[in-house]
Amino acid sequence: MDKPVTYFEVLKWASSFLEEHNKETAIAEYLLLEYNNWNKTNLLLHFNKEVPREIVNRLKTDLVKVSENYPPQYLIGSCEFYGERFVVSEDTLIPRPETEELVELCLTENDLTKKSVVDIGTGTGVIAVSLKKNRPNWDVSAVDLSSSALEIAKENALQLDTSIDFYLGDALEPVMDETFDIIISNPPYIGEEEWPEMDESVRIHEPKMALFADNKGLAIYEKIAKEATKVLNEKGKIYLEIGYTQGMSVVRIFEEYFPQKVVEVVKDMSGHDRMIKVY
Numbered sequence: 001m002d003k004p005v006t007y008f009e010v011l012k013w014a015s016s017f018l019e020e021h022n023k024e025t026a027i028a029e030y031l032l033l034e035y036n037n038w039n040k041t042n043l044l045l046h047f048n049k050e051v052p053r054e055i056v057n058r059l060k061t062d063l064v065k066v067s068e069n070y071p072p073q074y075l076i077g078s079c080e081f082y083g084e085r086f087v088v089s090e091d092t093l094i095p096r097p098e099t100e101e102l103v104e105l106c107l108t109e110n111d112l113t114k115k116s117v118v119d120i121g122t123g124t125g126v127i128a129v130s131l132k133k134n135r136p137n138w139d140v141s142a143v144d145l146s147s148s149a150l151e152i153a154k155e156n157a158l159q160l161d162t163s164i165d166f167y168l169g170d171a172l173e174p175v176m177d178e179t180f181d182i183i184i185s186n187p188p189y190i191g192e193e194e195w196p197e198m199d200e201s202v203r204i205h206e207p208k209m210a211l212f213a214d215n216k217g218l219a220i221y222e223k224i225a226k227e228a229t230k231v232l233n234e235k236g237k238i239y240l241e242i243g244y245t246q247g248m249s250v251v252r253i254f255e256e257y258f259p260q261k262v263v264e265v266v267k268d269m270s271g272h273d274r275m276i277k278v279y
C-alpha cells in the first residue's frame with residue numbers, strides 16, 4: 001500500500017484485511033464513505049481514481065483499531081439516525097436502527113398538536129432530537145444519569161437546532177413535578193447474565209451504564225412504570241424499547257401499574273419483540 005492506489009484497489013485490500021480479522025467487510029466501504037462524506041454513487045465514480053495518501057494512512061490506522069474491536073462509529077465520531085447526523089463518543093451508546101423504529105412508531109401514532117414528552121436515558125439525544133425535529137410543537141424533555149452523555153446530547157440538540165430541556169438524574173426523578181402526554185425510552189436493558197454472549201466491541205467500548213440493568217435487565221422498566229403512574233397524563237402513552245426476550249415480562253410490569261390501559265408488544269422489522277406500547 002505504499003505506491004499510489006485507486007479506490008477500487010484500496011477497498012479490495014481493506015476488505016480482505018477485515019475478513020482475515022473476522023470483521024464485516026462492509027466496514028471498509030463505510031469508512032471510505034464517511035471520510036469523504038460520500039454516498040455509494042460518489043465512491044463508484046471514484047473507483048479508478050487515486051486515493052490521497054492521508055486517506056490511505058487514516059484507513060490503515062483505523063482498520064487496525066477495528067481489528068482490535070474498536071467500534072467504527074467512534075472512529076468517525078458521528079453517525080446517522082433518522083435522517084440526521086449525531087455526534088457520538090465513548091460516553092454514549094452508538095444509536096441502533098431498532099431505535100429508529102421506536103421513533104417511527106411514536107411519530108406515526110401522534111400528530112403535530114402540542115404535547116409534553118420526556119425521553120428517559122437520552123444518551124446522544126437521538127430520540128428526543130428526532131421527535132422535536134419532526135414535531136416542532138411538542139415540548140420535549142430528556143433525562144440521563146450520565147453527565148458526559150448529557151453534554152453530547154446538548155451538543156447534538158444545538159447542532160440540529162432543536163430546543164430540548166435536559167435534566168441530569170435517575171429515570172423520571174428530575175421531572176416529577178411535571179406531567180407528560182408521552183413517555184419514551186430506550187433504557188439499559190441487558191442483564192448481567194447476558195454479558196458473556198455480547199460482542200466484544202460492545203462489551204469493552206460502549207458505556208456499561210447505557211447497557212446494563214439489574215434483575216435480568218428489568219429493574220429500569222419497574223422504576224419507569226412506578227414513576228410514570230405519577231407523571232403520565234390520563235390519556236398519556238408510553239413507548240419503550242425492550243430486549244427481544246423481555247416482551248411478556250415488561251408487559252406484566254406495566255399491566256400491574258397501569259391496569260386501566262392497554263399494554264402491547266410491537267415487533268421490529270426483523271420480526272423480534274422490540275417495543276412496548278402503553279395506551
Ligand SMILES: C[S@@+](CC[C@H](N)C(=O)[O-])C[C@H]1O[C@@H](n2cnc3c(N)ncnc32)[C@H](O)[C@@H]1O
Nearest residue numbers: 095121122123144145146170171186187188210
Ligand atoms: C440504551 S442507552 C440509550 C441511549 C439513546 N436513547 C439511544 O437510544 O441511542 C441508555 C441510556 O440511559 C442512560 N441511563 C442509564 N440508567 C439510567 C437511569 N437510571 N436514569 C436515566 N438514564 C439512565 C445511560 O446513560 C444511557 O445514555
